[in-house]
Amino acid sequence: xxxxxxxxxxxxxxxxxxxxxxxxxxxxxxxxxxxxxxxxxxxxxxxxxxxxxxxxxxxxxxxxxxxxxxxxxxxxxxxxxxxxxxxxxxxxxxxxxxxxxxxxxxxxxxxxxxxxxxxxxxxxxxxxxxxxxxxxxxxxxxxxxxxxxxxxxxxxxxxxxxxxxxxxxxxxxxxxxxxxxxxxxxxxxxxxxxxxxxxxxxxxxxxxxxxxxxxxxxxxxxxxxxxxxxxxxxxxxxxxxxxxxxxxxxxxxxxxxxxxxxxxxxxxxxxxxxxxxxxxxxxxxxxxxxxxxxxxxxxxxxxxxxxxxxxxxxxxxxxxxxxxxxxxxxxxxxxxxxxxxxxxxxxxxxxxxxxxxxxxxxxxxxxxxxxxxxxxxxxxxxxxxxxxxxxxxxxxxxxxxxxxxxxxxxxxxxxxxxxxx
Numbered sequence: 001x002x003x004x005x006x007x008x009x010x011x012x013x014x015x016x017x018x019x020x021x022x023x024x025x026x027x028x029x030x031x032x033x034x035x036x037x038x039x040x041x042x043x044x045x046x047x048x049x050x051x052x053x054x055x056x057x058x059x060x061x062x063x064x065x066x067x068x069x070x071x072x073x074x075x076x077x078x079x080x081x082x083x084x085x086x087x088x089x090x091x092x093x094x095x096x097x098x099x100x101x102x103x104x105x106x107x108x109x110x111x112x113x114x115x116x117x118x119x120x121x122x123x124x125x126x127x128x129x130x131x132x133x134x135x136x137x138x139x140x141x142x143x144x145x146x147x148x149x150x151x152x153x154x155x156x157x158x159x160x161x162x163x164x165x166x167x168x169x170x171x172x173x174x175x176x177x178x179x180x181x182x183x184x185x186x187x188x189x190x191x192x193x194x195x196x197x198x199x200x201x202x203x204x205x206x207x208x209x210x211x212x213x214x215x216x217x218x219x220x221x222x223x224x225x226x227x228x229x230x231x232x233x234x235x236x237x238x239x240x241x242x243x244x245x246x247x248x249x250x251x252x253x254x255x256x257x258x259x260x261x262x263x264x265x266x267x268x269x270x271x272x273x274x275x276x277x278x279x280x281x282x283x284x285x286x287x288x289x290x291x292x293x294x295x296x297x298x299x300x301x302x303x304x305x306x307x308x309x310x311x312x313x314x315x316x317x318x319x320x321x322x323x324x325x326x327x328x329x330x331x332x333x334x335x336x337x338x339x340x341x342x343x344x345x346x347x348x349x350x351x352x353x354x355x356x357x358x359x360x361x362x363x364x365x366x367x368x369x370x371x372x373x374x375x376x377x378x379x380x381x382x383x384x385x386x387x388x389x390x391x392x393x394x395x396x397x398x399x400x401x402x403x404x405x406x407x408x409x410x411x412x413x414x415x416x417x418x419x420x421x
Contacts, residue, residue, distance in 0.1 A: 096274045097219065097221060097235060097274065099274075099276070100221055100272055100273070100274045100275060100276040101221060101223070101233045101272075101276070102276075103275075103276030104146075104206050104221075104223060104270060104272045104276045104277075104278070105172050105223060105231065105233070106171070106172050106173070106204035107146055107147040107148075107203075107204045107205050107206035107270075108144060108145070108146055108147075108172060108206070108223045108224070108231060108269060108270060109144070109145045109146070109147060109154060109169040109170060109171055109172075110142065110143075110144060110169065110170040110225040110230075110231065111142060111143045111144060111145050111154075111156060111160055111161065111167060111168070111169055111179075111193075111225075111268065112141075112142050112167075112168045112169075112170070113141055113142070113143075113160070113161060113164035113165075113166065113167050113168075114164065114165050114166045115163055115164060115165050141160070142225060142228050142265050143156060143157060143160030143161075143224075143225070143265060143266075143267045143268045143269075144156065144160075144223070144224035144225045144265065144266055144267060144268045144269030144282070145160070145169065145193065145268045145269070146206050146223075146268075146269065146270040146278060146281070147195075147203050147204060147205050147206065148205055148206060148208065148278075148305070149203075149205060150202045150203050150204075150205050151197070151202075151203070152177075152179075152194060152195030152196075152197045152201075152203050153182070153192060153193070153194060153195075153309075154169060154179065154192065154193040154194075154195060155190070155191075155192055155268075155281060155301060155305055156190075156191055156192075156193060156267075156268030156281070157189050157190065157191060157267045157268040157281065157283055158184045158185060158186050158188075158189045158190055158191040159189055159267065160191070160267050160268045161181055161184070161191050161193065162184065162186070162191075164181075166178070167179045167180065167181070167193060169193070169195060171203075171204075172231055177195045177196055177197065178195075178196045179193040179194060179195045179196060180193065180194055180196065181193055181194075182194050182308065182309065183308030183309070183312055183313070184308070185304050185307075185308060185313075185314045187314070187316070188252070188296065188300065188301075188304050188314070189252060189283055189284075189296065190281065190296065190301055190304045190305070190308075191268075191308075192305055192308050192309065206270060206272075206276075206277070206278050207276075207277045207278065208277070208278045208298040208299075208301065208302050209273070209275075209277040209278065209279055209298060210279075210298065210299050211241070211256055211279040211280055211297040211298050211299060212297075212299070214238050214241075214256075214273060214279055215238070216237075216238055216239070216240060216241070217237050217238065218237060218238050218273065218274075219235065219236075219237055219273075219274050220235075220236055220237060220238050220258055220260055220271050220272065220273060220279065221233050221234065221235055221236075221260060221271070221272050221274075222234045222236070222258065222260040222261065222262050222266060222269065222270075222271050222272075222282055222293070222295075223269050223270050223271075223272065224262070224265060224266035224267075224268075224269030224282060225265045225266070225269070226261070226262075226263035226264070226265045226266050227263055227264060227265050228265055229265075234260045234261035234262070235260060236258050236259040236260025236261070236291070237258065237259060237260075238256060238257075238258055238279075239257040239258050239259050239291075239292075240256075240257040241254070241255075241256050241257065241297075242254055242255075242381075243255040243256070243257050243294060244377065245284055245294060252283065252284070252294070252296065253377070253380065253381055253384065254297060254300065254381055255283070255284075255294040255295065255296060255297070256271065256279070256280045256294065256295045256296075256297055257292065257293070257294055258271060258293050258294075258295060259291035259292070259293070260293065261291075261293075262282050262285050262293035263285070266282045266293075267282060267283060267284075268281060268282065268283075269281070269282045270282070271295040278298050279295075279297070279298050280295030280296055280297055280298055280301075281295055281296045281298070281301050282294075282295045283295060283296050315388045315411050316384065316388070316411065316412050317353075317383055317384075317386045317387065317388050317409035317410060317411065317412070318352070318353065318383065318409075318410065318411075318412040319352065319353055319354045319359075319379075319383050319407070320348065320349040320351075320352020320353055320354040320355060321345050321346065321347070321348050321349065321352070321354045321359060322345070322346035322347045322348075323343045323344065323345055323346060323365075323376045323379065324343070324344050324346060324376060325343065325344075325375050325376050326340065326341065326342045326343060326344050326364055330344050334362065334364070334397075334400075335400055336364065336397060336400070340364070340366065340397065341366065341372065341373075341374040342364040342365055342366040342373055342374065342396070342397070343364065343365045343373055343374075343375065343376050343378075343379050344362065344363075344364050345359055345360070345361055345362065345363045345364070345365065345396075346361060347361060348360065348361060352410075353407045353408060353409060353410050354407065356407070356408075357394070357405050357406060357407030357408070358405050359394070359396070359405065359407070360398065362398075363396045363397070363398050363403070364396055364397040364398075365379065365394055365395075365396045366395050366396060366397060367394070367395045368382055368392050368393070368394050368395075369392050369393055370393075383409075386409045387409065388409055388410060388411045389408070389409065390408070390409055391406055391407065391408045391409070392406070392407055392408075392409065393405070393406055394406070394407060
């Protein structure tokens with residue numbers, strides 16, 4: 001009896017084991033068939049079997065699908081369409097940027113300069129003979145310029161060509177020419193060159209336009225030769241205006257600020273608007289920052305350029321005072337209205353326009369020709385905008401009373417030293 005029960009149990013186990021084996025085998029076969037694609041042909045759209053689809057002709061429209069070529073384990077080539085992808089659309093305005101660059105780029109030139117240096121020969125024991133040397137030309141640096149006249153006049157930065165022995169410009173079409181300096185103005189960091197043009201060629205030009213029409217946030221493009229890699233365009237916005245940069249050599253005011261990438265080699269290149277017009281000349285960056293570059297406004301460059309072309313130098317007026325912003329302590333000391341805005345006069349230089357016009361120490365200048373003056377920087381910018389030989393009306397406060405004076409702008413002599421009262 002016990003043996004019969006054992007035999008029945010073993011038979012049941014054998015049956016169960018057989019069923020499990022069958023199920024496992026069926027599952028494995030299902031996985032193999034699924035992975036080979038034999039069970040999924042009805043889930044895709046097969047456009048061609050056994051051969052690859054021919055590529056579209058150059059005149060046929062671009063396909064509106066992304067295609068993928070796959071091979072089955074059996075070696076068949078199948079082209080499967082992944083529908084619904086039409087490619088990435090260009091951002092709004094991208095076409096205008098390209099058109100602006102195409103319009104201005106032919107007038108942008110790369111500038112390469114050399115300087116002369118003495119190379120001394122060393123005698124025995126490494127000593128240098130001061131009378132035994134050769135004069136050689138070595139590369140000084142590179143920069144950018146923009147052609148503003150079809151006769152080959154190039155506008156650039158003074159620091160690009162200052163001290164150069166030879167100057168060579170390369171146009172966007174790779175043609176090269178020698179150039180010479182027509183005039184420089186270190187104060188504004190501007191210079192003009194003349195391309196040597198014995199063949200009387202006509203050069204492509206760029207148009208200067210008033211930067212004051214630009215709004216903060218408008219798109220701008222910087223063109224130039226950054227780090228000598230070749231003509232490059234970088235996109236940004238007009239970040240700010242009326243910036244100032246000063247050191248022992250230059251005093252740059254009313255600058256445009258942009259976040260368009262500007263690097264060494266961009267100096268002297270144009271900053272353009274989306275019409276392809278030049279609104280500024282790229283001149284400086286803050287090396288410790290990112291996206292802070294500066295350009296000289298086109299209207300300033302235009303004025304300086306014309307002065308250099310006509311007179312070979314820039315004639316600048318001056319007032320002849322030491323000055324400071326009118327602060328609350330100064331207002332209190334002078335007994336002035338706390339809301340009064342202006343510039344307080346320190347010392348007056350003897351023989352200067354201010355002295356001859358009657359300006360005195362502790363006067364507070366509040367307006368010139370009806371334009372309010374609220375800071376020393378604003379007064380300096382105003383004086384720079386005036387023409388030598390013209391007159392101006394100043395309104396000021398003196399000992400609590402309003403005073404009106406007339407002065408005549410004189411040119412600042414480079415060799416005259418003024419005494420102070």
